[in-house]
Amino acid sequence: MPISIVVPQLGESVAEGTVSRWLKQVGEKVRREEPLVEIQTDKINVEIPSPAEGVLQAITVPEGTTVLVGTEIGVLAGADEAVAFAAPAAVTSTPARAAQPAPVTAHAAPAPAGADYGNGGGLPGEPRQLSPAVRKIMREQAVSLREVDAIRGSGLAGRVTRDDLLEYLATRGAQPAPVVAAAAPGPREEIVPFSKVRKLIAENMVRAKHTAAHTHCFDETDMGAIVALRKEWGPRLEAQGIKLTYMPFFIKAVVFALREFPWVNGEVRGESLVVKKYYNIGMAVGRDDKGLIVPNIKDCDRKNLVRLAAEVNDLAARARADRLKPDEIQDGTFSITNAGVYGAINSSPVINVPEVAILGVHKIVERPVVRDGQIVARPMMNASIGFDHRVVDGELAVKFLRRVCELLEKPELLWFHV
Amino acid sequence: MRPLDACALGPTSYRDGLRLQESLVRARAAGQTGDWLLFPDHPPVLTVGRGGRAGSLRADPATLARLGIEVFEVARGGDITWHGPGQLVGYTIVDLTPRGRDTHRFLRDLEQALIRVLGDYGIAGACVPGRTGVWVEGEKIASIGIAVRRWVGYHGFALNVAPDLASFDLIHPCGLRGIRMTSMAARLGAENVPLEEVRARVAAALALQLGYDAVRWTAPDEARSFLERGIEAAETTLDHHAA
Numbered sequence: 001m002p003i004s005i006v007v008p009q010l011g012e013s014v015a016e017g018t019v020s021r022w023l024k025q026v027g028e029k030v031r032r033e034e035p036l037v038e039i040q041t042d043k044i045n046v047e048i049p050s051p052a053e054g055v056l057q058a059i060t061v062p063e064g065t066t067v068l069v070g071t072e073i074g075v076l077a078g079a080d081e082a083v084a085f086a087a088p089a090a091v092t093s094t095p096a097r098a099a100q101p102a103p104v105t106a107h108a109a110p111a112p113a114g115a116d117y118g119n120g121g122g123l124p125g126e127p128r129q130l131s132p133a134v135r136k137i138m139r140e141q142a143v144s145l146r147e148v149d150a151i152r153g154s155g156l157a158g159r160v161t162r163d164d165l166l167e168y169l170a171t172r173g174a175q176p177a178p179v180v181a182a183a184a185p186g187p188r189e190e191i192v193p194f195s196k197v198r199k200l201i202a203e204n205m206v207r208a209k210h211t212a213a214h215t216h217c218f219d220e221t222d223m224g225a226i227v228a229l230r231k232e233w234g235p236r237l238e239a240q241g242i243k244l245t246y247m248p249f250f251i252k253a254v255v256f257a258l259r260e261f262p263w264v265n266g267e268v269r270g271e272s273l274v275v276k277k278y279y280n281i282g283m284a285v286g287r288d289d290k291g292l293i294v295p296n297i298k299d300c301d302r303k304n305l306v307r308l309a310a311e312v313n314d315l316a317a318r319a320r321a322d323r324l325k326p327d328e329i330q331d332g333t334f335s336i337t338n339a340g341v342y343g344a345i346n347s348s349p350v351i352n353v354p355e356v357a358i359l360g361v362h363k364i365v366e367r368p369v370v371r372d373g374q375i376v377a378r379p380m381m382n383a384s385i386g387f388d389h390r391v392v393d394g395e396l397a398v399k400f401l402r403r404v405c406e407l408l409e410k411p412e413l414l415w416f417h418v
Numbered sequence: 419m420r421p422l423d424a425c426a427l428g429p430t431s432y433r434d435g436l437r438l439q440e441s442l443v444r445a446r447a448a449g450q451t452g453d454w455l456l457f458p459d460h461p462p463v464l465t466v467g468r469g470g471r472a473g474s475l476r477a478d479p480a481t482l483a484r485l486g487i488e489v490f491e492v493a494r495g496g497d498i499t500w501h502g503p504g505q506l507v508g509y510t511i512v513d514l515t516p517r518g519r520d521t522h523r524f525l526r527d528l529e530q531a532l533i534r535v536l537g538d539y540g541i542a543g544a545c546v547p548g549r550t551g552v553w554v555e556g557e558k559i560a561s562i563g564i565a566v567r568r569w570v571g572y573h574g575f576a577l578n579v580a581p582d583l584a585s586f587d588l589i590h591p592c593g594l595r596g597i598r599m600t601s602m603a604a605r606l607g608a609e610n611v612p613l614e615e616v617r618a619r620v621a622a623a624l625a626l627q628l629g630y631d632a633v634r635w636t637a638p639d640e641a642r643s644f645l646e647r648g649i650e651a652a653e654t655t656l657d658h659h660a661a
Contacts, residue, residue, distance in 0.1 A: 008519075010522070011518075011519070012518075014522050033568070035568075040468050040469060041522065042495065042521070043467075043469075043550040043562050044522070044524070044564040046521060047568070199548055203547075329596045330598070
């Protein structure tokens with residue numbers, strides 16, 4: 001009998017393991033108790049000894065893949081069967097099969113992994129009463145589970161054995177050849193294990209939602225002045241190799257407002273609020289499936305708009321290329337997230353703890369607004385603030401947000417403090 | 419349970435330490451000896467575990483060559499780490515079968531023992547779920563990485579007593595971006611923390627946590643008597659470019 005190699009129990013609280021290294025190749029002989037495969041879980045890497053002497057017949061889970069404990073990751077042919085399995089052609093060249101051209105076509109189009117062949121993905125709930133040898137033949141000959149279900153098994157408890165299946169295949173050609181491989185539906189679900197980054201994001205998000213008393217409020221601002229400034233200065237900076245986005249303007253306005261409302265630039269430490277006298281402004285950078293990251297620009301209060309624009313470019317590019325320096329994601333004091341780049345017109349952002357507030361900026365949309373009793377079209381943007389209500393009261397949050405909106409509406413306020 | 423055999427090996431190259439570990443694992447699996455706790459003093463070295471990823475090593479080959487730092491790829495769990503002077507490296511050769519082969523519990527036991535020792539010095543160490551090791555206010559003070567062969571655990575932990583923390587700038591420790599390392603000396607604001615004293619406390623705390631009756635300190639020669647001649651360390655030195 002072929003022997004299934006499964007991820008063993010690695011401890012009471014251990015649900016899954018990652019195949020870190022196969023120590024034998026398919027077709028290679030292995031002695032009983034000889035290390036066969038390494039499984040890593042957390043910071044511990046375990047060599048799994050071979051359960052028996054034999055030949056490694058199949059690797060069903062490749063290196064780097066994380067699977068549940070109990071999952072079959074490979075198949076070992078017992079010593080007595082080793083010869084038969086070392087020559088897998090023996091199965092396909094069964095005389096009765098040679099005359100059946102139709103299934104051969106199906107065989108030539110290999111079934112997608114995870115298709116309906118009981119291919120030993122080993123997920124809970126999957127039928128496990130089929131031996132690895134049976135499943136292997138099913139895979140090779142594109143036999144569906146439905147077909148196998150219809151076979152009267154001669155094994156224990158009506159189990160379909162390898163011989164049963166071969167016998168079935170010998171007569172299968174008499175029926176209209178099922179084009180299983182082509183018609184087989186793909187799996188309806190896909191399991192994507194969390195990457196390390198995703199795990200960290202998940203932890204941070206849950207910690208943020210658990211610790212900070214998240215509350216949000218919303219405002220809107222007329223971006224006409226900033227749109228005009230950007231239109232005028234954008235091409236000039238472009239000539240210097242600097243792409244002028246809206247982010248530097250948001251940073252400028254935020255830093256100005258933070259100076260007026262210092263508590264918003266704080267951190268909860270124990271039962272104290274630590275108010276920061278420096279302004280390291282984080283910006284959320286989406287990186288598709290690599291996961292969100294929030295690098296920050298240091299000492300924004302001491303940098304002019306052009307310098308900020310250059311640093312925004314640089315930081316975003318390096319965040320996407322995975323080339324941030326460690327200190328660039330530490331010591332932020334306040335964050336800005338721009339959901340507008342993806343088209344959102346409003347959002348309720350999660351605070352980048354231990355900071356106490358985050359500004360959400362959005363898509364700028366031409367909207368009808370009333371100015372001096374007249375309806376006019378203006379480039380409007382909604383702005384939101386997520387704040388930790390433990391330390392930032394609603395009044396403070398609203399005033400801060402209003403101030404940011406006002407500064408964006410009338411950037412001249414940055415020079416004429418009123 | 420029998421006593422835990424402990425040994426301060428003195429100056430030991432990483433390669434020799436690995437050979438000794440592998441010999442002891444073999445002897446332990448064959449029932450020829452008990453569990454061991456080895457403390458080698460390694461010259462600066464980088465090791466990459468099975469969780470290693472490209473990009474965890476920040477230093478370029480020329481820098482490493484100039485500093486005379488070798489990079490070893492080893493079968494333990496975890497990503498890249500640095501070992502060197504000022505660090506208490508402990509190798510735990512422990513049969514996991516009597517412990518129910520519970521790998522995560524073993525990691526937690528190591529963490530708890532180290533946290534207890536830090537507590538003796540007034541340092542509040544903590545474990546962070548999903549980030550094995552010991553942390554002090556978000557900074558990492560001890561790393562853990564274990565390999566298991568024939569259900570005998572080896573490799574172990576590295577506690578930063580008073581190393582030059584700049585050494586960690588060569589790497590992204592444990593593959594975590596933006597991680598900060600700390601040390602007992604840094605936390606205590608002390609020039610020097612006696613490594614021998616920390617070593618004795620760690621051995622005692624580990625014995626207690628893992629349920630041994632006592633610690634039996636042995637001379638290096640006793641540990642080295644298990645060293646099998648002709649057995650080369652299975653691990654290989656990484657080609658610096660491949661790292």
